[in-house]
Amino acid sequence: MSMVYDEYGRPFVILKEQQAKNRVKGVDATKANILAARSISNILRTSLGPKGMDKLLVSPDGDVTITNDGATILSQMEIHQPVAKLLVELSSSQDDEIGDGTTGVVVMAGALLEQAEILMSKGIHPVRIARGFEAASQVAIDHLAKISEKVEFSKDNLQPLLTTAKTTLSSKILQPHKEKMAGIAVQAILDVADIERHDVNFDMIRMEGKTGGSLEDTCLVNGLVLDKEFSHPQMPTMIKDAKLCILTCPLEPPKPKTKHKLQIDSAEAYEELYNQEQKYFRDMIQKIKDSGANLVICQWGFDDEANHLLLQQELPAVRWVGGVEIEHIAIATGARIVARVEELTPDKLGTAGKVEQISMGTNSSRQQDRILVLEDCANKKAVTVLVRGGNKMIVDEAKRSLHDAMCVVRNLVKDNRVVYGGGSAEVSCSLAIRKHADTITGVDQYAIRAFADALDDIPLALAENAGLSPINEVTAIKSRQVKEGIHTIGLGLLSLNETEFTIDSTKGDHTMDMKELGVFETLIGKQQQMQLAAQVVKMILKIDDVISEGQYR
Ligand code: ADP
Known part of the structure; x- marks a missing residue:
């Protein structure tokens, strides 16, 4: 601490260590x-x-x-x-x-x-x-x-893997169902693993949680499960031999980038503008159809009119698919992610043997819960664990527990020594x-x-x-x-x-x-x-x- 004086002779105190105390x-x-x-x-x-x-x-x-x-x-x-x-x-x-x-x-x-x-x-x-x-x-x-x-294990002797997965699950919420859950964790890892090379491609396993049902209803799906539905209720709920395109651009007429004002002062002008937009849309949809696609996965949305046109042109679509899901679909089906409709070519399409929209539960008060299941994808190894549970908290904790169990099985495939x-x-x-x-x-x-x-x-x-x-x-x-x-x-x-x-x-x-x-x-x-x-x-x-x-x- 030191006492100093300002230019008018007034004293004041400086506390040096004040902040450093x-x-x-x-x-x-x-x-x-x-x-x-x-x-x-x-x-x-x-x-x-x-x-x-x-x-x-x-x-x-x-x-x-x-x-x-x-x-x-x-x-x-x-x-x-x-x-x-x-x-x-x-x-x-x-x-x-x-x-x-x-x-x-x-x-x-x-x-x-x-x-x-x-x-x-x-x-x-x-x-x-x-x-x-x-x-x-x-x-x-x-x-x-x-x-x-x-511990020695093979495709015919999975007991050691099951036992280790069960040990991990013993301390978790899934403990009462550990028999079944351990089976799911082991099967999921085996589906994506190369046992001879001790290699597990964890990215091929997706976890999807859906509230409703009970933990017992949790299952392993051979393919992908998306918490999505077709954009129009009248679209078919099942597509066989799907050829899908993944678009990251919105399905709508382009908007001018700068601010502008459009004055329409006659019914004809309005009609013309409307027709122009419709034509643009139809062209877009035609381009998609020309590529051979029979399913559109879109990262963005499209309005009701576009939706109606898609239905008219018999082109089923799924909208608002998140970035992570898009990547998973691309990996599983072998599709390329396309940012502009003009760039769409047949070689950029992905394939899935069957795409089906499934209704879950019978909740009549709200819209029914629906999911999309993509089976027999081009990349056969992709699997999804569909976790069900009474509420979101249970589903989330069950997902974490299953993740832990799968990690343990993966570690064992990589190195089969246990303590x-x-x-x-x-x-x-x-x-x-x-x-x-x-x-x-x-x-x-x-x-x-x-x-x-x-x-x-x-x-x-x-x-x-x-x-x-x-x-x-x-x-x-x-x-x-x-x-x-x-x-x-x-x-x-x-x-x-x-x-x-x-x-x-x-x-x-x-x-x-x-x-x-x-x-x-x-x-x-x-x-x-x-x-x-x-x-x-x-x-x-x-x-x-x-x-x-x-x-x-
Ligand atoms: P972590 O998050 O560290 O895995 P857990 O809560 O899962 O912690 O507890 C793991 C511990 O519980 C380990 O030390 C494991 O040996 C022990 N443990 C698991 N199952 C049993 C059991 N059946 N009997 C005794 N100890 C067990």
């Missing part, structure tokens, strides 16, 4: 960051596992989402704290790469940060902690590869890391052990969320894994063939062999979780100064 440095900065990140991971912790709770999120415009998918929860929360945002990105990068395990990765990062805080209070420097965590994560990743098992769930892989890694820590001299040993403690947090959270005693369960898993030497012992919360909670109250604990129970997780998913969590924690621990814009002096 929020700046935090050193250990305080690290601790504040850890606190912010942990508050985020604590929110997700209760959503982990088959008995995890859901979150209800309300967007600023009142839209409600109910979900227990980590990436969705975080992406819909309004988070401003910069370090907390890192965890949001952590979850979304797990989602992009793997598609599942988005809650687990954040819980893991939170547990690591909790351990880091304890070590810092013992006086260990954050950089050393980060170094220890990195070394330990490498041990864990190597150990996971060691304990992983290859076992229910916390068994984490406990096994934790034991291996502790063993490794004994061979290390120096302070790093503390950080490596702390990583092992953090891994225990996953089974602890699973047990806590299921209303069990966490410490009892985790110690029981550990002792059985060590005594019996079986690394697949974990916390059995839900048998894959049952829909009810299978807790045997006469037993002291709920440890089970996850292999027998059939709780699989992909190796690459689990490895990615540990690697990403360790990386983000290292990043957070290495921050020792938080400088916001305009606050630096």
